[in-house]
Amino acid sequence: MTHRPRSSARRGDHSHGDVHLHGHGHAHGHDHPGHSHPTGVRGVLHGIFVPHSHDAADSIDDAMEAHSQGIRAVKVSLVLMLVTTVVQAVIVAFSGSVALLADTVHNLSDALTAVPLWIAFVLSRRVATRRYTYGFNRAEDLAGLFIVLMIALSAVVAAVEAIDRMVSPRPMENIGWVIAAGVVGFLGNEAVAVYRIRVGRRIGSAALVADGIHARTDGFTSLAVVAGGIGVLLGFPLADPIVGLLISAMIAVLLVGTVRSVGRRLMDGVEPELVDRAERALGEVIGIDSVDRVRMRWIGHRLHGDALVRTSATTLVDADRLASTAEETVRQRLPNLDEIAVRVVAVGS
Structure with a gap:
């Protein structure tokens, strides 16, 4: 007796099992999805950067709807980051601060990390072929790997900048504008982080969650600028580089969990x-x-x-x-x- 497989409601895929009966x-x-939470120092940082959410309780079981939500999340977050960058650019024009210009360029480059993820979500909507029989969803995991590298680069750049300022101290100019730009950068990145992580968990995308963590780490870097500026105003000029080093260390610790999450997906881990x-x-x-x-x-x-x-x-x-x-x-x-x-x-x- 032959059993006729039923069609999938998503892409017309079929699943055929070899059977005896x-x-x-x-x-x-x-x-x-089931999930566990890290403990110790990394657990504390995980709670700060990636707070637990029950959004996944409403996880989406339709593949095309999940793809669409992923693309929408990338588009919306890209627009938010571009708006944040424009606002910071205006502040740079008023203040003439080279430091703020560097931070603005940094935020613009971070916004563009959404582009490979956008491409990955678009590819994932393509129908499977005889060469790619499982479809193109794996492109999303490759995008996640790229995002992990960007997070690592952010930590290195922040650390190098902080060390350079400790070795060669420079007076901070236009401190009020620096603090204002830092607040704008934090709020913009945090809004993007919350949105990306929420949607990423809902659709089960490790890459989108990683991109949200990336935005959050950049937001805390901007907050470090604010803390450093306040420290300078209070008469402690080394506050800026010291806080920068602390943020770099926090990003490095958090990066371990992000690498494991994305790497596990690439290794078919579940x-x-x-x-x-x-x-x-x-x-x-x-x-x-x-x-x-x-x-x-x-x-x-x-x-x-x-x-x-x-x-x-x-x-x-x-x-x-x-x-x-x-x-x-x-x-x-x-x-x-x-x-x-x-x-x-x-x-x-």
């Missing part, structure tokens, strides 16, 4: 909580005697997986019904799941 299914997630959730869902299905294997991986912000389960059912009809039930159960538990192939085999085989 039956095997195959599609699942679409509705729950939010949160163990997601696998546990899938195993529990399958184990609750009446008729499944054991769950031998569950494999999952992120491709961009979409999940793909397969499972091997055993049953005492003796007919193809029973196995087919069992696989369909398993599919419906899993789809209630897993987020952003494009497809999962369930292979059902008889106990003892």
Whole structure:
């Protein structure tokens, strides 16, 4: 008896499992991704830079809608950063501060990091081909790697600038304008960070979350400028470079977690909580005697997986019904799941 696969509601994809009795299914997630929180110093910084959010509870199970939200987030944040840059440029024109000009150029370059992510989201909407059978969602992970490099570069540049100012102290000019530009930079970057991280978690995009963290680190760098300016006004000229070094150290510590997150995606890693959730869902299905294997991986912000389960059912009809039930159960538990192939085999085989 041959089982005809049902079409995916997203891209017309099909999932075919090799079976003894039956095997195959599609699942679409509705729950939010499992996640863990770092502890120690990195945990504290993670709480500051990437506060916990329950937005993922409303995770999007439609692939095209997720792509659209990702592109919208990139567009909106790009516009916000450009507006921030323009405002800072106006302040530079009034103040004539070379330091502010450098910071403005820095923010403009950071805004443009959204471009490769935008390209990645556009590519992810393309239909899979015979060469790229899983589609083009992996471009998003490559964009995430680029963003990680930009975060690292931001930390290095901030540290070098701070050390240079400690070795060769220079009087800070137009301190009021410097503080004003720092506040503008912080508010603009923070607004972009909140938006990117929220949407990134909702659609399951590690790259978009990383880009949000990038914006937040730049915002705190701008806040360091404000703190340094206030310190200078209070008669402590080394406040600016000292705060700059502290911010660089904070970015470096936070970078470790971001590298792990993006690198894990590139290595087909997945949160163990997601696998546990899938195993529990399958184990609750009446008729499944054991769950031998569950494999999952992120491709961009979409999940793909397969499972091997055993049953005492003796007919193809029973196995087919069992696989369909398993599919419906899993789809209630897993987020952003494009497809999962369930292979059902008889106990003892």
